[in-house]
Amino acid sequence: MSEIGRDLVAWYRAAHRDLPWRRTRDPWRILVAEIMLQQTRVQAVLPYYERFLARFPTPAALAEASPQEALAHWAGLGYYGRARHLQKAARRISAAGAFPADFDAIRGLPGVGDYTAAAVASIAFGLPYPVVDGNVLRVVARISNDPGDIASASTRKRFATVAGSWLDVSDPGTFNQALMELGATVCLPREPNCLLCPVAAHCAARAAGTQQELPVKLRRARAERLEHTLLRIERNGALLMWQQNDPAQRMYGFWELPYREQLPAARPGRLVGEFRHTITHHHYRFRVMTATVRETPEGFRWLTPEERQILPVSTIARKALGAVRRTAARS
DNA sequence: AAGCCGGGGAG
DNA sequence: CTCCCAGGCTT
Numbered sequence: 001m002s003e004i005g006r007d008l009v010a011w012y013r014a015a016h017r018d019l020p021w022r023r024t025r026d027p028w029r030i031l032v033a034e035i036m037l038q039q040t041r042v043q044a045v046l047p048y049y050e051r052f053l054a055r056f057p058t059p060a061a062l063a064e065a066s067p068q069e070a071l072a073h074w075a076g077l078g079y080y081g082r083a084r085h086l087q088k089a090a091r092r093i094s095a096a097g098a099f100p101a102d103f104d105a106i107r108g109l110p111g112v113g114d115y116t117a118a119a120v121a122s123i124a125f126g127l128p129y130p131v132v133d134g135n136v137l138r139v140v141a142r143i144s145n146d147p148g149d150i151a152s153a154s155t156r157k158r159f160a161t162v163a164g165s166w167l168d169v170s171d172p173g174t175f176n177q178a179l180m181e182l183g184a185t186v187c188l189p190r191e192p193n194c195l196l197c198p199v200a201a202h203c204a205a206r207a208a209g210t211q212q213e214l215p216v217k218l219r220r221a222r223a224e225r226l227e228h229t230l231l232r233i234e235r236n237g238a239l240l241m242w243q244q245n246d247p248a249q250r251m252y253g254f255w256e257l258p259y260r261e262q263l264p265a266a267r268p269g270r271l272v273g274e275f276r277h278t279i280t281h282h283h284y285r286f287r288v289m290t291a292t293v294r295e296t297p298e299g300f301r302w303l304t305p306e307e308r309q310i311l312p313v314s315t316i317a318r319k320a321l322g323a324v325r326r327t328a329a330r331s
Numbered sequence: 332a333a334g335c336c337g338g339g340g341a342g
Numbered sequence: 343c344t345c346c347c348a349g350g351c352t353t
Contacts, residue, residue: 044338
């Protein structure tokens with residue numbers, strides 16, 4: 001093993017965080033963790049992980065569940081395509097009778113790309129594949145003092161080769177988690193804590209003083225601003241809502257409050273709440289108004305509080321109802 | 332290669 | 343406000 005690998009693993013054994021998915025080598029539990037952790041912070045995943053696995057402890061359990069229930073257990077975590085892919089993967093694993101045990105078979109599961117396949121292969125099966133996530137890109141860029149744009153495929157391929165050259169083939173899973181743990185807790189994006197770093201002596205950026213400039217990422221996204229009004233229409237304690245039934249649209253499968261434009265015939269009442277919400281590069285400002293309707297509009301349903309507990313309700317709808325409660329409490 | 336998908340925390 | 347997070351899929 002490389003010196004960097006040895007130092008990283010020794011540091012990791014002494015300093016790593018105790019996280020629930022580090023207490024198992026069950027490939028199903030590892031897979032669920034890795035899917036949940038895609039572009040999602042550890043702190044955000046923690047409340048979901050055990051709850052999800054308590055309900056779906058095996059691939060068969062998720063395979064047999066309704067898509068609605070799977071989605072309801074994912075609601076609030078974001079990137080809902082992951083929940084649909086995971087259920088497809090669960091059905092495939094369940095039908096095969098065993099979890100796929102080599103890299104290519106794991107990589108072939110829906111929702112599993114290069115990162116997730118390497119993570120499951122190394123952590124659950126001890127196979128020697130280096131993971132390359134955002135943490136690893138940052139750590140490699142700094143240790144190598146490499147100014148390549150991490151948005152480009154060629155840079156990612158080069159960095160993967162470097163990470164692979166450090167890999168501890170006797171325990172790839174621990175090495176991979178050590179490299180990511182360093183990025184998550186020490187080699188931070190804005191302010192790397194080089195004084196605590198176990199591999200500072202090997203770090204070319206540290207030597208050159210360029211650690212704050214790395215990694216280089218050229219792509220930039222801009223935010224679009226939008227405004228909408230949602231309607232809170234209540235009847236006998238139930239709320240008028242609709243379900244996003246178009247797979248091509250955002251939030252497919254989720255229940256939403258009516259938008260003002262959807263119900264031109266509704267009679268608006270008073271403003272009862274206001275909140276902001278950001279989805280990728282869309283920055284929304286929502287107003288919430290009470291309203292009344294003469295009859296149930298086509299495509300809408302009255303959802304009781306009990307139904308809203310079980311069904312997948314969008315974060316926007318949850319925020320809207322929360323904003324109403326706070327506004328009502330103040331007035 | 333670029334665009335898109337959620338949501339929240341840090342600075 | 344901007345940036346980023348244990349990324350992957352589609353075009």
